[in-house]
Amino acid sequence: MECQECHERKATLHFKHIINGQETKVSLCEVCAKKKGYLTYPEEGFSLNDLLSGLFQKDGIPLNAAGTANSNQPKQPQELKCSSCGRTFSEFKKAGKFGCANCYASFDSKVEPILRRVHAGNTKHTGRIPKRAGKYIQQKQLISSHKEELKQLIEDEEFEKAAVLRDKIRELEKANHQDKEAGDNT
Structure with a gap:
């Protein structure tokens, strides 16, 4: 598409103006865009x-x-x-x-x-989890966080709560191991 101003060079910049609900599209080359004041960045551009x-x-x-x-x-x-x-x-x-x-x-x-x-407040990358391994990975992450919590409970000498959490971790690990084996057999 050629420049609508000079009709000599290729239009590389496309602008859309909406004034009072009236839309106007303009296609200009870089030289004409600078002349019209559309480009205000330094000559060498931005790195x-x-x-x-x-x-x-x-x-x-x-x-x-x-x-x-x-x-x-x-x-x-x-x-x-x-x-x-x-x-x-x-x-x-x-x-x-x-x-x-x-x-x-x-x-x-x-x-x-x-x-x-x-990143809009997010500093931990969670990424996307493949559907096939999603349940297994989520359970593994849950087990890991429970183990950290278990360490803290032991340090705080809250042994009753630690025992309950330990049993919960064992159940999750057992279920996770069974799920993984079932998935390997298919």
């Missing part, structure tokens, strides 16, 4: 790093180590550094990449609030 670095800001204000907006305090805290590779959080923000696997743990206090914002 992926520019986009990612925007995640490290709240309302245009860079985030500090706690993941909150920096105030106008002149005092600068010491920059957080990865103990393994030595990459600083500033370098991570600039490159958009961690230096090593340990960076995830080193920068957790700064990255966790960002992930919470990006």
Whole structure:
């Protein structure tokens, strides 16, 4: 499709205007779109790093180590550094990449609030479970959480509740084992 303005170049941008319920579609090349004021980004455009670095800001204000907006305090805290590779959080923000696997743990206090914002409050990936193995996987996760709860009950010396939970775990494990064997035979 050619540009509706210059009729010389290929239209790469398509705009839809709705004014007083009247819809108008315009297809322009990049040059004409800039002339008309539709494009206001820098000449070189935006990189992926520019986009990612925007995640490290709240309302245009860079985030500090706690993941909150920096105030106008002149005092600068010491920059957080990865103990393994030595990459600083500033370098991570600039490159958009961690230096090593340990960076995830080193920068957790700064990255966790960002992930919470990006993923609408969810910081734990649950993913999708295949239908075939879904029941088995869910039961396994339930058993795992019950075992953690059991450890806590034992530490708190609540042995009666721990015994009841232990029996429940055994029943779930037995049922899960039987379900798995039945599924393997089909």
